[in-house]
Amino acid sequence: MPLLGCVADDFTGATDLASMLVRNGMRTVQVIGVPDGPLPEAEAVVVALKSRTAPPAQAVAESLAACEALLAAGARQILFKVCSTFDSTAEGNIGPVADALLRRLQSGFAVITPAFPANGRSVYLGHLFVGNVLLNESGMENHPLTPMRDPNLVRVMAAQTEGSVGLIPFPVVEAGAAAVRREMSRLAEGGRRYAIVDAVTDAHLRALGEAAAAQPLLVGGSGIAMGLPENFRRAGLLADTEDAGHLPPAEGxxxxxxxxxxxxxxxxxxxxxxxxxxxxxxxxxxxxxxxxxxxxxxxxxxxxxxxxxxxxxxxxxxxxxxxxxxxxxxxxxxxxxxxxxxxxxxxxxxxxxxxxxxxxxxxxxxxxxxxxxxxxxxxxxxxxxxxxxxxxxxxxxxxxxxxxxxxxxxxxxxxxx
Incomplete structure (x- = not known):
């Protein structure tokens, strides 16, 4: 029975996320496409879709089907994995899929961050940086399918969703998990559907993970998963392991x-x-x-x-x-x-x-x-x-x-x- 169920909008993003979970001690399996049978045994299951550039209606339908399979298998929390450069268009697909998943999970709020400091992705005051340049100066502005010309993620997400989007800024995240949790509650009670979360260090992502332990849905790059395995350990659901990433020898x-x-x-x-x-x-x-x-x-x-x-x-x-x-x-x-x-x-x-x-x-x-x-x-x-x-x-x-x-x-x- 998986503890964490993940829906990824492309295949490399799925392995990126799965790698993060393995690194933090969760045995993880990546499933290709919407599951059509029993899921493999693992503590985390990542469903890899090819939905990032699909028509929005198709992306929503496939993501909901993957979510249903993960919930039926017993997943306690759902993570919607998107690219660390937030690849999308004005029509989606991040916003439409996140809206649909929130409705299915009967939740009204989710945090979002594509930050992954180890790979040079950081979010500061809601703006996404790739290395030391803004997203729209990183080469992503020339992406052949999803050109990204606006680094302001609050603005990018607001163009895609039916709900309103807030920001959990650097000073709050720097103050730790309790401060993040309080700001999440304040934004949710104020009618925000989403909050972009600043993160420039791994410590910020771990604080966010701890703060979001009870959230039905999270949205972001693989970095957002960094603190999730420890939540399951605190709850007595996940044992410590040193061989989560063991594979047969490579040859050929x-x-x-x-x-x-x-x-x-x-x-x-x-x-x-x-x-x-x-x-x-x-x-x-x-x-x-x-x-x-x-x-x-x-x-x-x-x-x-x-x-x-x-x-x-x-x-x-x-x-x-x-x-x-x-x-x-x-x-x-x-x-x-x-x-x-x-x-x-x-x-x-x-x-x-x-x-x-x-x-x-x-x-x-x-x-x-x-x-x-x-x-x-x-x-x-x-x-x-x-x-x-x-x-x-x-x-x-x-x-x-x-x-x-x-x-x-x-x-x-x-x-x-």
């Missing part, structure tokens, strides 16, 4: 498939190019998914190894992405890249790859669905927010990396040891 051929166009992923590809075989696909030149996949697999066959990875990437800088979208349309361009990379991943696994890194949320969703994976056991982190996972059956080790996550040497370091 190595590969990376990258579709993210984030600055972080482009930098990781650039460094990898200097040390391992890298093939960069160009959808502008070859706008055919089958042809791109066939080219990549022919290229990879001669280079696959158990000592060093091959990297197949369809990532591109903003001007190339804009040119492709102008030629094909945004949705068609996105599907083209996802289909090509999903076929590449499928072909690589068929050729003996058993350790596979996938970069990009949409790409990860397409790959996992193509491979028919239904659940993942969560293991140790490679970098903050990016764990190795183990797909059963099949014996495949997967690392699903959010485009913005990981150090510049991530594609190399992932396979060390």
């Amino acid at each position: 051929l190595l590969a990376v498939v990258a579709g993210s166009c984030s600055r972080a992923t482009l930098g990781q590809i650039g460094l990898a190019r200097e040390q391992v075989p890298v093939l960069e696909l160009d959808p502008l030149t070859t706008p055919d998914a089958k042809e791109m996949a066939a080219t990549a697999l022919r290229w990879a066959e001669e280079r696959l190894s158990a000592e060093r990875p091959v990297v197949v990437a369809a990532s591109a800088p903003p001007d190339r992405v804009a040119a492709l979208q102008a030629r094909l349309g945004r949705d068609v361009a996105g599907v083209l890249v996802e289909e090509a990379l999903a076929s590449v991943a499928e072909g690589l696994v068929a050729r003996g790859v058993r350790r596979l890194v996938v970069a990009g949320g949409e790409t990860s969703g397409a790959v996992v669905q193509r491979l028919g994976i239904r659940s993942l056991r969560i293991g140790a982190e490679i970098d903050p927010g990016v764990p190795w996972t183990y797909a059963e059956p099949g014996g495949l080790h997967l690392a699903l990396k959010s485009g913005n996550f990981g150090g510049r040497d991530f594609f190399l370091r992932a396979f060390e040891g």
Whole structure:
């Protein structure tokens, strides 16, 4: 019976959250898509949806179905996991899904924060920073699907929800859990439906987690889960453990498939190019998914190894992405890249790859669905927010990396040891 039930709006975000829970001592399983049967045994279950860029009505329906499955399994609290860069549009999907979950849980208030200091995400006076720059100066303003041009999360959330949005500012969070709890009560009694919560340190997130122990719903990035396992320990529901992230030994051929166009992923590809075989696909030149996949697999066959990875990437800088979208349309361009990379991943696994890194949320969703994976056991982190996972059956080790996550040497370091 899970203690914590989580609904994630994309696949890499789900593994990011699951990794946070494992790090804090909860045995965690990630389920792919809305569960259609009994949930795996675990102390936390994360349902990974591909709903971040879906039509709002579809995102709401899938999120509610996932919530129902988690509640039926016995989950005592629900966490709606969104991106640490709050990826969304003016229409949603964060606001519509959160509104629907609040109604289902018969609650009138929830706290929200995408803060994750270990990965450079902090919220101060309601504004989201990525490293030392505001969200709208971080490169996210050029995201091909969810461009983020306003760093004020109170304003962003207010545009998406039926309710009003308040702020729990830095001085309150700095004062600790009791102060946060009092401010939550004050805002809820004053008619606020949500409160964006400032957080610039892990201590802030742990204080928020403690303050929100009795809240039916929380909304945020994986950092918001940092303090939740300890709540269950205080209640005598969760034992201490040192092996929450144990996985079978890794073996087999190595590969990376990258579709993210984030600055972080482009930098990781650039460094990898200097040390391992890298093939960069160009959808502008070859706008055919089958042809791109066939080219990549022919290229990879001669280079696959158990000592060093091959990297197949369809990532591109903003001007190339804009040119492709102008030629094909945004949705068609996105599907083209996802289909090509999903076929590449499928072909690589068929050729003996058993350790596979996938970069990009949409790409990860397409790959996992193509491979028919239904659940993942969560293991140790490679970098903050990016764990190795183990797909059963099949014996495949997967690392699903959010485009913005990981150090510049991530594609190399992932396979060390």
